[in-house]
Amino acid sequence: MKTFIIGHKSPDTDSIMSALVMANLEKNFGSTNEVIPCRLGNLNKETEYILEHFNVEAPMLIDSVSGADEVILVDHNSFLESAPDIANAKISKVVDHHRIANFETTEPLFYMAQPVGCTCTILYELYRMNSVDITPTYAGLMLSAIISDSLLFKSPTCTQKDINVAEALAKIANVDINSYGLDMLKAGTDLSSFSASELINIDSKEFNANGAKFQVSQVNTVDIDSVLNNKSEIEMVMNDLISEKGLDLFMFVITDILTCNSKAIVLGNKASVVENVYNTTIDDNVAFLPGVVSRKKQIVPQITENI
């Protein structure tokens, strides 16, 4: 009998760590099944850094749960975020911190959800509830997931419980939260291998408003200036796209996830809109946008209204 433990598609650090941490808990529960932590996609750079740091093997890459007798879901419940054949599987447990939707079972199951910032915060409680020891390595994995999901406690989704659990885990793992957390987040935002064109396409969206066209690309970093080292090449690519698509405005937003500030390279005949909206000046094509981190909430509506 095999139990697969999986996080969501396009796995982030919490999905990977939760699969590993839950698998260890199941083994300690005395599960008689073969318990296999799995993943539905490639590791990101942050996750790679963490696994290397703690010398832990990645979960098994799968694209189907047909080989499992039962499945445990972590860090998600929606079938839309899960394995393509999840609806046919026997789901025995779920540990998650998201809303419940697009989920159902034919049998009663174990389901533990809490409205906290990270699945590993809940897993910590499950270890405690069941008096299962947390080794320094597993504490490190759980702590890493909390740092990742909470952006070192700066995300609005972070709760006091996440902070308390992270502090307890840091002691067990013997890790300095701030210095390790910064290194880890920095590894995840390592953009050094990306070309200017790739940088612009990591996360880019086009919009139309008031007869004008604008595009906003965004990257996350912990070192805005190192991204700006590439500024002239990025500008060339942006100008090519402006000509090609007839854009009136192109913003390439570089967000520092630690300070929660952004700088944007701003090009196009409507560039002055950015100066008006954010009450700032564009200096050598670069605008400083203090406190701006969300394209969805802090950029698109404001530009749409004023362009």
Added chain:
Amino acid sequence: MKTFIIGHKSPDTDSIMSALVMANLEKNFGSTNEVIPCRLGNLNKETEYILEHFNVEAPMLIDSVSGADEVILVDHNSFLESAPDIANAKISKVVDHHRIANFETTEPLFYMAQPVGCTCTILYELYRMNSVDITPTYAGLMLSAIISDSLLFKSPTCTQKDINVAEALAKIANVDINSYGLDMLKAGTDLSSFSASELINIDSKEFNANGAKFQVSQVNTVDIDSVLNNKSEIEMVMNDLISEKGLDLFMFVITDILTCNSKAIVLGNKASVVENVYNTTIDDNVAFLPGVVSRKKQIVPQITENI
């Protein structure tokens, strides 16, 4: 701010006790909301007996959750089993032991489910997890729910955890499980106020098979003979229905939920089918059916095949 705590429609003992027990837990959590245990229907006789025994007031009767700022569901999750306007409510917590289906939320929530026999078994763990003391009265309510859902540990849905928790609760409540449990179940199966016609209609279904028509009514009791005291009146009603509907067979099954045996009053021109199926004899219209408790699994398929 008001929090309503509700069990399922047509509430059984677990739904009523879980609402009361969860409300007490929320108050001990230090909820700043006004926490109101509620119910979506009338109390059954077993539940009435328990509340009287422990001198506890029934939850508030409601038919809508429109008066609540948030809602906690216990002993169910399906919107089909819940308040008619539940889809518009903010569901903040769920504690349940059923499969998950016809349920969704727009926000993350607290959700605790386990595949055990009774919601109160899970609530016991939540008290323990949160170091909230269980008073003798609340222990009595929780114990009653476990006895009810598990038919004094005889139901196939009962787990070892339910038994362990019930034993711990009996100590706190200072209750003898067997004698109290018998009294409680007996109160719930008190059929003395029902007329013969009402008895037959408590739970009755008609079936067609091989060109024949048959009907099977069932009542639960802890004293088959006291139901049979009414035998001649019951037979009159059954014979009237046989003529009226053209039934070939009518079984009135009286199930002893403690011994897990049944006796059936069997009438109609195909009565001998019952003798063949169960390898028994019908004596003065009554057949003894040892080990038969489930109409769905132990009566309908067998009669369907042999009538």
